[in-house]
Structure formats: structure tokens, C-alpha cells
Amino acid sequence: MQITPIEAIALVGILGVGAQWLAWRLRLPSIVLMLLAGLLVGPAFGWFIPERDLGEIYKPLISIAVALILFEGGLTLEFHRLGEGRNAVRRLVYIGAPLGWLLATLAMLLTMGLPWQVAAVFGGVLVVTGPTVIAPMLRQAKLRRSPAQLLQWEAIINDPIGVLIAVLALEIVLVVQGGLSTGEAVWVLATGIGFAAAVGVLAGLGVARLFQRGLAPEYMKVPLLFVMVIAVFAMTDALLHESGLLAVTLMGMVMANAKLASHSELHRFKENAALLLVSGVFILMAASLNFASLATLNWKAALFVVAVILVVRPAQVLLPLLGSSTPWRERILVASTGPRGVVMVAVSGLFGDKLVEAGIPEGTLLAPLAFVLVLTTVILHGFTLAPVARALGLSGGDKPGVLILGGSAFGIALAQALQKIEVTPLIVDPNFRNITAARQQSIAAFHGDILGEAAEHHVELIGYDVLLAASDNDAYNTLVATDLGQELGRTNVWQVQRAKENMSRHALPPQLGGQAINGELSHGEFQRRMAGGWRVRVTHLTEKYDLDTWRQDNPKALILMQRTARGDVTFLGPEQELDRTRDCTVLALTPPAETNESADTLRSQSDI
Structure with a gap:
């Protein structure tokens, strides 16, 4: 039985917010309950299938929601709050992201034996740790400020970087497959990334100046901000796919550090919006899963997932932080926490289709593999983050x-x-x-x-x-x-x-x-x-x-x-x-x- 788009949106809202509330009451990870709710109404009983019930607007809705979530995340990244953690964040971004790409690519080659083209593209996507899942987990685990900021900064900054690494790998694959010349590929990447960065920074500076000079009334600031975020995302994404994520993240970071008088009010409103968007995105993602696609995976895929959790993620964190001032307890916690989110699923599905079009049939494995990784890491870290943090003395503890x-x-x-x-x-x-x-x-x-x-x-x-x-x-x-x-x-x-x-x-x-x-x-x-x-x-x-x-x-x-x-x-x-x-x-x-x-x-x- 097909439901109308209005009924579908209402159902997503009820399930998403309801799962968050139930998780708060039962003191359980909210992400796990949201995924469970989506799986039940979607592939389990077939009551709600996003592509069937929402039609062509389904994927654009996901893209806009992710862009708004990343902007809200960027709006929390105030440099003066980092303190001693600034150096650690730089290491995780400058060294950790490329290292994670290399290690994930090697892990896929060694465990699954897939072509290098597929491994290189998916390795870039794996750099993303998922800001859509980190925030609810941090709230549930009552993590102390220092490790919480480290996880949040890494997730939000590496999210667009990981996507752009995957874009770079995909463009290289297309060049090798005969789609573009080397010069054309380099030009597309350089102009796309440069344009996205420039638009994001200029938009953030422009909106901040607008607010500082009082050129926008208080009641219009939040609507104006929403429209600007969507416009910046659409403008940059049209030139280079997924570069809009970089643009909106930079826009949020610029505004976060502009010392706006209205910053706290804007941030609180955006935080509420982000909670609604995260809830909706996870319900949609889980409901859209096709169990038949999971049947294409075998024991090698399970071995790859284990390698990512136990080898790639710890090495991606521990090696860059060698010799840093970050306490060893925080290093262990961050290294053992790497949940993946909806960005990885969305990008994997899109890039998998492009690989298939380029004559690489193994690209069909990316979407189901991405969902298995998201499901495994979200459930694993959703239940282990709080006890591990308590064991390391990095949470608020059980005492009120x-x-x-x-x-x-x-x-x-x-x-x-x-x-x-x-x-x-x-x-x-x-x-x-x-x-x-x-x-x-x-x-x-x-x-x-x-x-x-x-x-x-x-x-x-x-x-x-x-x-x-x-x-x-x-x-x-x-x-x-x-x-x-x-x-x-x-x-x-x-x-x-x-x-x-x-x-x-x-x-x-x-x-x-x-x-x-x-x-x-x-x-x-x-x-x-x-x-x-x-x-x-x-x-x-x-x-x-x-x-x-x-x-x-x-x-x-x-x-x-x-x-x-x-x-x-x-x-x-x-x-x-x-x-x-x-x-x-x-x-x-x-x-x-x-x-x-x-x-x-x-x-x-x-x-x-």
C-alpha cells in the first residue's frame, strides 16, 4: 500500500522524534532506535518506501538535509573554544584524512580483492566519520568537553574533505577509463573546489556583515540564513557534485567565528533544526534499504568491516597524534569511536552508479557495503561509547x-x-x-x-x-x-x-x-x-x-x-x-x- 507524500513526511517526523524521545526515556542510543524504526517500516513490513512514496524529491531532500546539518555543525566550530586541542584537530585533518584514505583503500584491496578503482573511491568516502551520528552519541554519552570537541571537529571538517577525496578518486578513475583527459579532470576539480571554498567563505562573511550592521531584522535572520545555506549549496554543487558540502561547512565556520551578537540564538535554533533533520535522514536511510542488495555481500565484506573498525580507524587516529599533547585516554577514545553516517551512504550510492556506467560492475557493491558499515558502527559505538568513556574517566559519570x-x-x-x-x-x-x-x-x-x-x-x-x-x-x-x-x-x-x-x-x-x-x-x-x-x-x-x-x-x-x-x-x-x-x-x-x-x-x- 502506497502512502501519500504528506503522510510519508508525517510518518518520518513521528518516527524520528519519537525514537529520540524514547531513547531519552530509556537511556539508550537514539541512533540505534531510529535505524530500527526505519528498518521496521521500510524493508521489514514495506509500509514506507522512500523512493516509491516520495518520488523524485527523495534524494534532493536528503542532500539539502545533509547540507543544513553540516552548516549547523560548522556553526559550532569556534576556534577560541579549541584551546589545546587545536593541534590535535589539525593532525587528524591534515595527516589523518589522507592516511585514512590510503589505509581504507589497502584494506579493501587485501580483504575483498576488488578493483583498485572501486577501492580508491570507497576509501575516500571512508574518511568521513559522520557528524550526523556523532552529535546524538555525544549527547547520550555525556562526554567531557575535550574529547567531545575533538570528535565533533574531526567529523564536521573531514566530512566534506572525505567526499572531495572520493570525488578526486572518481575523476581519476574516469580519466583512466577514457571519460576525461588529465587536464580536463584537473581543471574540473580545481575550479569546483576553489569555487566552493570561495563562495562558502564570502557567503559567511557577507551574512555576518549583514547581521553586524543591523541590515536584517531579528525575525528574518534565521529564515535568511536557511535560504542562503540552500542557495550556496545549490550554486556550488552545480559546478562540482558534492562540493556544496565544503561550501556550507566553511560558511558555518566563518559565521561561528564572526562574534555575532545573535550567534547563540541562531545556534540554538539551528541545533533544533539539526535534531529534526538528523532524525528524518536516518529514518529515510534505513527505510530505503533493500535487503536483496545485501545478499550480494559475502564473508569478505564482513572481514573488511572488521578491518576498518579494528585497524584502519585506530591507525588513522593514533599515528597522527603521536608526539602530540593529547592525553592518551582521549587518543584511545577517539581511536575507538568512528561511526559512519548518511553522507557515506548517499555518496557511495551515487559514485557506485557512476563506476558501473564507466564499465566497472563491482561499483554496485558500494551502496550495500556502505549501509552495512553505517549499521555496524552506529550500533557498536552507540552502545560502547558511554561505557568506554566512563572506563577512561572521560564522561560525566553515573553520579548526578x-x-x-x-x-x-x-x-x-x-x-x-x-x-x-x-x-x-x-x-x-x-x-x-x-x-x-x-x-x-x-x-x-x-x-x-x-x-x-x-x-x-x-x-x-x-x-x-x-x-x-x-x-x-x-x-x-x-x-x-x-x-x-x-x-x-x-x-x-x-x-x-x-x-x-x-x-x-x-x-x-x-x-x-x-x-x-x-x-x-x-x-x-x-x-x-x-x-x-x-x-x-x-x-x-x-x-x-x-x-x-x-x-x-x-x-x-x-x-x-x-x-x-x-x-x-x-x-x-x-x-x-x-x-x-x-x-x-x-x-x-x-x-x-x-x-x-x-x-x-x-x-x-x-x-x-
Whole structure:
């Protein structure tokens, strides 16, 4: 049964976003669920076949989606964020990409015995590690900033480079097969690559200048950017196929380093768009698989896949990084992580057809071989990246973390209570006196502005699930909560009550600041209570000593946080009920009388 294009687009959206949401709920790699969903509705049951149900627009949609994904990736590549990793990225691009091409070509020749023409073209495609799959994997694995940036930069920069290497190899093959003269091939390549690079850089500079001079209103910046990206891709791709990927990547990189005032807003919108595009692309890719084409592969193909994962990828990373300052743990992690993405599948199918047209029938093997590689590496690295990163000490870890803005007496007391329940706290404060007080209590602390560039290099936000803005500056609390709400999630960002919150003229719209914690106390009120002997107390609730009993023993206490039996940590709002799940732990602000040792305390037998 054939479905309409509108139904097909709706189905792709539901499956893609649904798989991402389900993966988040189940804490599984989202890429694996997206591929599984596409395989089920496509080749398994035949409900949705992209080429049949979408028609001729199917492949152009894939091309535009990949171009937008690469542009969004380029928009994240800010040179000042690289820091010490700049040299490592250069090595992986300048040395790693050509080395990967050579090793992959040799691996195909030795394991599968295919003609050199096929091996050279596919070896170039294998340089691409797949930015479409790296981003979801990094988000799922909670990787630390340094190795995450290394993987992201390598994937995004090498993606168009790998495609261009494959284009170069294909043009050489066509010359040998009699399609073009050597001079014509060199001219096509040089003009195509040069034109793409020039257009990408000039477009990035032009759009950046347009935004900086205020020649485009805020509401038109994102639509204008989308149109420009598609136009740049179409213009350059018309001269040399796949060179548009280089152009849009360079355009994004130029804009990322132009220090635009609207950069964060543009990036966040593009990040959302990229998530939708990645979801759609993987559903389409999996649904378009033809099981019959996989039957053309044999045990030699399996041997080649093993060689790529265990030999080619490690050598492509470890050899260029010899003698570099990159820590050995990061080298091992990057070397053992090389998922391939949709770009490789799309390019392999196209170039395979061109090889067949040139009289090389083995070109038909490229498309199914590419899909097997994508499927194998995505599943393998999707499940192994997080545990390998944890084993190497390069992830946020399994312990939840709480970021506390402000090293006041309350902030320090809360951090000490969190340590008792094995939650990792970090106090951030620009006041060195507060930082000193926190460190004297053996609490991790960062001296500086959490929104500053120093924090980007020294604070691993990926290790913290919840933020409490509790400094003595209400405006600063609101600014930090609003800014980090985009990264941590609005439901995970909390803030102490602003001193003038209840005055209508000082009220803020709901999209600014964080959620108010239970009691709706201001920073000053928290400090006064701490000075008056109030303490942050930890109590473990059980079946014998439940919430109702605890409330009878502590009628004046304010429950601030809870940690469920599952391990999730969250603050409680003014009207939010405590999760009554058994074996949960509560952190409460209790008055002096309720903090003393008493019969009530002895009854619980569960206080920490």
C-alpha cells in the first residue's frame, strides 16, 4: 500500500522524534532506535518506501538535509573554544584524512580483492566519520568537553574533505577509463573546489556583515540564513557534485567565528533544526534499504568491516597524534569511536552508479557495503561509547551533579548535604572569599563567571544535571538561569526567590529565570535562617519511616530536594508534591529545634 507524500513526511517526523524521545526515556542510543524504526517500516513490513512514496524529491531532500546539518555543525566550530586541542584537530585533518584514505583503500584491496578503482573511491568516502551520528552519541554519552570537541571537529571538517577525496578518486578513475583527459579532470576539480571554498567563505562573511550592521531584522535572520545555506549549496554543487558540502561547512565556520551578537540564538535554533533533520535522514536511510542488495555481500565484506573498525580507524587516529599533547585516554577514545553516517551512504550510492556506467560492475557493491558499515558502527559505538568513556574517566559519570551558583553559607551547607547522598556538587562564585570558604569544606569550587570563556574550558557542564542560582545578585541569578536553561533544560534550572518578586512592577515573564524552589525564600532570607541555626538535613525515607511520619516530626521544615530510588535528583517547587516512591532521600531546611538530637531523630534511624 502506497502512502501519500504528506503522510510519508508525517510518518518520518513521528518516527524520528519519537525514537529520540524514547531513547531519552530509556537511556539508550537514539541512533540505534531510529535505524530500527526505519528498518521496521521500510524493508521489514514495506509500509514506507522512500523512493516509491516520495518520488523524485527523495534524494534532493536528503542532500539539502545533509547540507543544513553540516552548516549547523560548522556553526559550532569556534576556534577560541579549541584551546589545546587545536593541534590535535589539525593532525587528524591534515595527516589523518589522507592516511585514512590510503589505509581504507589497502584494506579493501587485501580483504575483498576488488578493483583498485572501486577501492580508491570507497576509501575516500571512508574518511568521513559522520557528524550526523556523532552529535546524538555525544549527547547520550555525556562526554567531557575535550574529547567531545575533538570528535565533533574531526567529523564536521573531514566530512566534506572525505567526499572531495572520493570525488578526486572518481575523476581519476574516469580519466583512466577514457571519460576525461588529465587536464580536463584537473581543471574540473580545481575550479569546483576553489569555487566552493570561495563562495562558502564570502557567503559567511557577507551574512555576518549583514547581521553586524543591523541590515536584517531579528525575525528574518534565521529564515535568511536557511535560504542562503540552500542557495550556496545549490550554486556550488552545480559546478562540482558534492562540493556544496565544503561550501556550507566553511560558511558555518566563518559565521561561528564572526562574534555575532545573535550567534547563540541562531545556534540554538539551528541545533533544533539539526535534531529534526538528523532524525528524518536516518529514518529515510534505513527505510530505503533493500535487503536483496545485501545478499550480494559475502564473508569478505564482513572481514573488511572488521578491518576498518579494528585497524584502519585506530591507525588513522593514533599515528597522527603521536608526539602530540593529547592525553592518551582521549587518543584511545577517539581511536575507538568512528561511526559512519548518511553522507557515506548517499555518496557511495551515487559514485557506485557512476563506476558501473564507466564499465566497472563491482561499483554496485558500494551502496550495500556502505549501509552495512553505517549499521555496524552506529550500533557498536552507540552502545560502547558511554561505557568506554566512563572506563577512561572521560564522561560525566553515573553520579548526578548539581551546580550551585553562589558560595554563601546556604550554598555550602547544601553542597555538604549533597555529598552525603553521593551527588557531586560544584559551587561557582566570582567572589574569591566564598570560593575559599567552600574549598575549606572540601567542596569543589570554580572562581569566576559561569558564563565566561574561562568556565567554558574549566567547568564540565556535562557532569551536572541541575542548577540552583543562589548568589546574592538577583539579576545575575536570572541571567545565568535563563542562559543555561537552554543547555540543562528548563525543568532542571532553579533559582532562589528574587527580593522584589512579589511587586508587580518588578515581575518578570516566565521565560526568564529559573523555577522557584520550595518556600520561595530570597537569598537574604536563606542567609538569615542559616545564621539563626537552621541547617540542611538529609533524611532517608523508607516504608517504616515514611513522608507522613517525617512531616509530623518536622512540621516547620522546608523540603528543598529529593533523590529518588532511581537516582534522579531534583529540587521541589512551592506547590510541587514529593515523589512518594519508597526509599527516596529528602534534603530539607530545618529549624534549630528540629535539628537537635531527639526522640524523633532516633525514630527515623535513616538520617545521614
